[in-house]
């Protein structure tokens with residue numbers, strides 16, 4: 001488990017390009033030409049234009065500001081890629097040719113929307129590569145490809161964002177969902193880097209990949225407060241990495257479930273919503289279903305599903321997977337690994353108070 005699904009393409013791209021250090025020379029292994037075909041799929045997103053305006057913001061360049069209240073869970077944007085960028089390759093010339101070819105198939109307005117995008121690599125790369133490196137977003141965290149999304153690219157970063165970007169394979173579009181209520185006049189923000197990084201690492205990552213220093217509310221905390229937050233988040237990440245240990249899930253399920261609960265509480269205390277909450281429910285789901293508890297698995301699946309609907313809508317692959325698990329927890333791949341906690345879905349207790357139900361759910365009673 002990791003916290004990297006919100007990362008933009010630049011980060012992944014940079015990792016694979018580290019060896020070359022430049023944008024056009026010294027590339028050793030050349031990918032096959034057919035890996036670098038850009039496909040033009042202009043988006044049709046006219047249905048969501050009334051929710052915000054793009055305007056110049058003091059000290060932040062252009063940004064997207066809500067023109068009406070945007071309730072939590074709203075799909076703010078669903079944008080098809082203007083260009084599809086192939087799997088990252090060290091053959092920059094080939095990528096450049098593909099981008100060029102893709103651009104030729106676009107209308108003048110679409111071409112203009114590409115060239116209007118930010119480019120923080122002006123000194124080291126051609127405009128085509130610089131704009132692409134600055135703006136491409138991956139198709140999922142393990143995506144082999146990424147795309148250029150001119151509208152989503154206008155949404156600025158915050159380490160404490162109100163919205164989330166997600167590639168939706170079913171739609172072939174990048175979606176932006178508000179996971180907090182956004183008021184009129186408020187800026188729509190997403191996280192370009194993992195908000196669970198500490199202050200120094202976040203600033204470094206943003207500076208390297210996007211060329212700016214973040215001064216969001218988290219980054220503006222007084223030094224002492226910021227350090228305290230960093231150490232709490234570090235503690236949470238350590239617990240989180242323990243949860244990723246499948247052997248421990250099997251040998252110490254109760255300790256794992258307690259850790260998941262501790263993470264859940266820490267997320268609430270830190271005011272971190274977004275995909276982390278959905279993930280911790282999913283972790284808890286895995287622990288209980290691995291030990292045969294279909295009752296708790298159903299409840300955790302429902303909670304993870306509800307969180308994913310807010311973040312991604314009903315039509316994402318992950319939301320649909322969770323829906324199927326809600327309906328039939330025993331369809332989970334880990335079901336049957338152990339029968340230690342075996343019980344049917346009918347064992348979900350009725351008539352409990354919220355606190356009592358939570359105590360049952362997390363086995364804190």
Ligand SMILES: [Zn+2]
Nearest residue numbers: 159214216219
């Ligand atoms: Zn920040």
